[in-house]
Amino acid sequence: MKSIDYLKELTKFEHRGSATKNERQAAEYILQELKKMGYKVEKQTFKTTRDNLYMLPLQVGVLLFICGFFSQMYGGPLEIAAFLLSLFAIGLLLLEISGKPVETSIMPKFLSQNVFTSFDESRSKRIIVSAHYDTQRGSLMFHPKIVDKLSVIYNISYIGFGLIPIGILLNIFNLDVIASVILYIGLIIVFANIIFMAVCEVTGRYTQGANDNGTGTALTLALANYYINHKDKFPDDVDMVFLFTGSEETGERGMKNFIKKYRKKLTLDTKFIILDNLGTGKITYLEGEGMIFYKRAGKMLLDIAEEMVKGHDGKIQKMKNLLLPTDALPAIAAGFDAIAFLGKDENGRLGNYHWHTDTIENVDTELLSYEEEFFKEYLVKVAQRLN
Structure with a gap:
């Protein structure tokens, strides 16, 4: 399946609000798709609030x-x-x-979950490709x-x-x-x-979340499908893990809980690649995370992104950071190398950001197809460089 096919399935949910029934159903959909591909899959449950942004x-x-x-x-x-x-x-x-x-x-806590492909403990190096699948509530803000x-x-x-x-x-x-x-x-x-x-x-009321972050989730599923069918393109000692986080919209709670539980299983050379809001604009990689406490993205990950800019005819750009953080921030704060990719226009705007126009009709499907090929190339390069 292509990323657009996964996106169509994800947007059948009215929303995928953090720690809601819809989010749990979306997690089950992702889990079953990964199993169909042939992965051994794990689900990590945790409790979190349904809103921290407001x-x-x-x-x-x-x-x-x-x-x-x-x-x-x-x-x-x-x-x-x-x-x-x-x-x-x-x-x-x-x-x-x-x-x-x-x-x-101090607000009430509800059940949320991360879904990810199991670690291969026999491999010495690890790349984690991640996307959050929950959606935010659009409001006056x-x-x-x-x-x-x-x-x-x-x-x-x-x-x-x-x-x-x-x-x-x-x-x-x-x-x-x-x-x-x-x-x-x-x-x-x-x-x-x-x-x-x-x-x-x-x-505030929930958005459909086609761009944020149906696109990142769909691309990560497509990359998981690509990897399991093309392992010969990747070094034998590099473990590729595909992580889908819940409750990112409540303050990266999914990624924070993942790192808190599995940090001891991750060597410090583990690389995190975050895909988020990739349905409009240009492929944009962030040089760092954080508005007050600025943390730079991983050097190797930035270097490879910079090298790939030259071969993609103005379709890739870089920006310093976002106002609100991505799932890369908890990874960097924990001492790991991470980088976030988003789709932004030349002025740094995310398409239909946290607004009710964030529907599948407003996703650039040609861009999505282009990104699928870009990230296949990027993952192979990161794995080879890591090896």
Whole structure:
């Protein structure tokens, strides 16, 4: 089967929302397809929240607003406790975007799962090709008239969050005037963020997820099918693993849980190749991950991508990073080499990103076919170089 055939099957689901029944059914579909190809397949289950994109900033914002409001209005002997609590709230946010496998949300947990082809322990080197198969909820945040301004919105939000502990600290040292100004600005920004996130949480509804990330999942299935029928093209001592992660949209929970459980089985020269949002634009590889804590992609993986640019007539490009991370971030944070490939236009836009137009009709099927051949070539080159 070709990637477009797998994509058609995946988009028969109305959505594949993180930790939902639809996601579990999609996982079962992927598992059965891999078994048909002849793979021994494993399923890793874990529990996670159904949303962190909206709820985590909302939780952090509420906690910071309470701390800042208390300091502004009352002060007194409990102000040190408010300062420490505000640092705790900031710490939760920093942990979440660091890629580390630490749970940061207090929201209810539901069942999710990863599906992957079993490790071949007899082989000394390993490449993991991965795609998440869950879908996000589109909301006001990703409205076509707003999505290009997301980096500005996020930066303003981070500044507002940071002003709260700074203002409280200045109050502790009795610098009342400047503390009051900083807290006032911080509280306005945080309150606006709370309202915005609350609206997104309440009104958000799942997308079909044809591009994000039906395309990456379909390509990974097609590559798995190619590999098992063309093992002669790959070195004998390189183990190819195909990993399909659940709940990436809740903060890379699938990849974080995979690495947490199987890290001891992975040597440090394991390479992760992440396929995500590949249905529009040009093939784009990211030089790194993370908006605040920037981590560079694996050098060998970048070098091979750079070499392949020359032979593909302007159809491949590179960009520094994304605003929101991919599944490559937890792998890099754990010390592994990883690289993420996405489909972006020249201005860095992802097609129909987290919006309700993310349907199979809006996927560039010619691009998908082209990518299938590109990644076959890329995987062979990485395996040979690793060997």
